[in-house]
Amino acid sequence: MDCVRSLDDAPVERGETVTRRQVIGEAVRSGARGEFGALIPVRPAVKEIKTCLRGHWLILDLYDKLAPFSQRYRLHGWLCEVCRGQEACEPDARRLAEWALLDVTVQHPPDAAPTGGLVLVAHPPAAGTLAGRIALHLDGTEVGSVTASPCGKCRTATLDYVHVAADYRRLGFGRTLVAAAVARAPSYRWTAPLPDGPVAQSFRARIAMRRAGPPCAHVGGAELRR
Ligand SMILES: [Zn+2]
Ligand SMILES: [Zn+2]
Structure with missing residues (x-):
């Protein structure tokens, strides 16, 4: 797999801060990645997401992140672009780039x-x-x-x-x-x-x-x- 090309294919311009609202407005969806139906990790929803599931900081505006909607779960979540790049280079890596959030009080x-x-x-x-x-x-x-x-x-x-x-x-x-x-x-x-x-x-x-x-x-x- 050509890792460099995979990374260059990232859809969001470098250096831009992506807010949750902006991304939802663009209707980024899991299905758009050709993975409709795949099961992604789930976590209890919390007020503020500080890191991705691999511990990459999301609140420091270091790299890009997206807020996709999981059609499979019908839940909102997050997608760490650093993890996505890593998983593109390592096909055997666990799929942790995108995860959905479930409000456990509901x-x-x-x-x-x-x-x-x-x-x-x-x-x-x-x-x-x-x-x-x-x-x-x-x-x-x-x-x-x-x-x-x-x-x-x-x-x-x-x-x-x-x-x-x-x-x-x-x-x-x-x-x-x-x-x-x-x-x-x-x-x-x-x-x-x-x-x-x-x-x-x-x-x-x-x-x-x-x-x-x-x-x-x-x-x-x-x-x-x-
Ligand atoms: Zn990550
Ligand atoms: Zn008792």
Whole structure:
């Protein structure tokens, strides 16, 4: 692959600061890159994006960035031109140049969830339990879920279980689900158990939560039922 030509093909003029609004106005879309349908990484939306997924600074106006809209997820996101150039030179590199942002505070009831794009669906706890479940749906199909047990009396919560379907791993779906659970009770003290197996442990070790202690004595709370 001719890396130099790939870099020269970058569509945005060098030295120009690209704001999110300008780029959205030009309707830059994932599909325009010939990758319609490809799954890009997802991250919980935050107020300010400081770096790309490889740690390249985006807020210092060093290189260009775009704000494409992912048709696949129906979400807005960012595209780091430094990463795009690197991935053009290294076809085997992970695709991290473009990622989509999901607002984890938007969680739909099961009977009213959108059937297109990537959305969070909140299931209330079963009767007599504390555990609520939040699922991640892609085009109406569940691709991952998280269960959590909050206690309003103790103001604590335990992250019980995170699961992502095999075809949808290494995209950030798991960490997005964890953020969605925490968003239900952000002021609580969160803990999580320690799983077995290297993959689960690698995921767990990136979650900034202490290990879970014995469960509290309260039953019947329903913090996720709202
Ligand atoms: Zn980058
Ligand atoms: Zn309790």
